[in-house]
Amino acid sequence: MTFPSMLPIAILLAASAASAQTSAPKTQAAAPAQSSYTIPIGNPIALDAAKKVAAATQAEARKNSWFMAIAVVDPAGTLVYYEKADNTQIGSARVAIDKARSAALYKRPTKAFQDNVEKGGVGLRVFRLEGAVPLEGGVPLIVDGKLVGAVGVSGDLSEHDGQCANAGVAALSAPAATR
Numbered sequence: 298m299t300f301p302s303m304l305p306i307a308i309l310l311a312a313s314a315a316s317a318q319t320s321a322p323k324t325q326a327a328a329p330a331q332s333s334y335t336i337p338i339g340n341p342i343a344l345d346a347a348k349k350v351a352a353a354t355q356a357e358a359r360k361n362s363w364f365m366a367i368a369v370v371d372p373a374g375t376l377v378y379y380e381k382a383d384n385t386q387i388g389s390a391r392v393a394i395d396k397a398r399s400a401a402l403y404k405r406p407t408k409a410f411q412d413n414v415e416k417g418g419v420g421l422r423v424f425r426l427e428g429a430v431p432l433e434g435g436v437p438l439i440v441d442g443k444l445v446g447a448v449g450v451s452g453d454l455s456e457h458d459g460q461c462a463n464a465g466v467a468a469l470s471a472p473a474a475t476r
Contacts (some may be wrong), residue, residue, distance in 0.1 A: 367450050
C-alpha cells in the first residue's frame, strides 16, 4: 500500500476518534463518602448505655452457645464496662478490650483492618498502626452521628465476635421505647 491510499483510512480513524471523544459522556466525580476519621466525637457513653450494649451482645453469644468477653470503652479507649462469661478462654479477656479500643481510637470496625491485611500488599501497613487490631469484633458506637465509644468482643471465631458486637450496636441504636 502506498501513502496516498492510506490517507482515507487515516482520516476515517481520526474522525472516529474525535467523534468518540466528543460524544463520550462526561462523568462527574462522586462526592466522597464521609471518612470514618471525620466522625465527630460526642459525649462518652454512659454506664447504663454501656451495660445495655453488653447485655445485647451477651444475649447474642448465649443464643449461639458462645463464651465471650465483652468490653465497652469511651471515645478515648478508656474502659467503661467489662464482663466475661464463665469458661471464656483467658486470652479473650485482653483481646476484647483491645478490639474495643482499636474501634474507638480509629473510628472504624476492626474488621476494616482485618480486610486490609487479608488483601496483602499495602494493606499490611495496618501492622504499623499502634493499637490497630486486625480481627473482627470491635465496632464503634455512634449516637446522633457522633462517636460515643466502642464495643469489643472476643471468645470465638472473629466473625462470631463481630456478630455479637453488632447485636450490641443495634441495641444502642434501637428506639428508646425498645431499649
